[in-house]
Amino acid sequence: MPSLIAKPALEGLVPVSHGGLTLSDAAPSRITSVAPFSGQEKAVTAALKKACKLGFPAPNQVLGAGGARIVWTGQGQAFLLDTDPTPLEGLAALTDQSDGWATLRLEGRGAEEVLARLVPIDLRPTVFAKGHAARTLLGHMMAVILRADDGALEVMVFRSMARTAVHEIEVAMKAVAARG
Numbered sequence: 001m002p003s004l005i006a007k008p009a010l011e012g013l014v015p016v017s018h019g020g021l022t023l024s025d026a027a028p029s030r031i032t033s034v035a036p037f038s039g040q041e042k043a044v045t046a047a048l049k050k051a052c053k054l055g056f057p058a059p060n061q062v063l064g065a066g067g068a069r070i071v072w073t074g075q076g077q078a079f080l081l082d083t084d085p086t087p088l089e090g091l092a093a094l095t096d097q098s099d100g101w102a103t104l105r106l107e108g109r110g111a112e113e114v115l116a117r118l119v120p121i122d123l124r125p126t127v128f129a130k131g132h133a134a135r136t137l138l139g140h141m142m143a144v145i146l147r148a149d150d151g152a153l154e155v156m157v158f159r160s161m162a163r164t165a166v167h168e169i170e171v172a173m174k175a176v177a178a179r180g
Helices: 041-052 111-116 159-179
Strands: 016-018 021-025 031-036 062-065 068-074 077-081 092-096 101-107 133-138 141-147 153-158
Touching: 016 159, 021 159, 031 041, 068 133, 068 141, 101 111, 101 159, 111 153, 111 159, 133 159, 141 159, 153 159
Parallel strands: none
Antiparallel strands: 016 021, 021 101, 031 077, 031 092, 062 068, 068 077, 101 153, 133 141, 141 153
């Protein structure tokens, strides 16, 4: 009987560098989808504050504390990153998404210009600052984009779209680097 071999979503695809830009793997150790049960929103926020000094994010927001983050991903839902979701049991629908997503990190001068070629939102740091997140399109793919604490951009796409996302971003990186 054949056995499956677990492989990271971005294995062999990154890192990629062009000009002063670098695209790398930013995979969190754990991704849990959190959707508070009806009437449990305040209890979820209280449990998050007690367990990891986070609350439930407002639309288009990322909250972080002590290495853990929670990212708004849509109405009534968020991704809890790099922390144990056990304190939320019974308060929210919790789904492990760790193997379903690829997370890319784009950094360097011109990162916003790269993604401006692919996404329909304004990612300039004055508009899309630290703590911002957006669920949007990256080319033809659904993506979650967030501004990391250090100013880099993180792009989350479905694992099945990892190769396409890397290709699209790399093409845009080359174009921006060629102008520099």
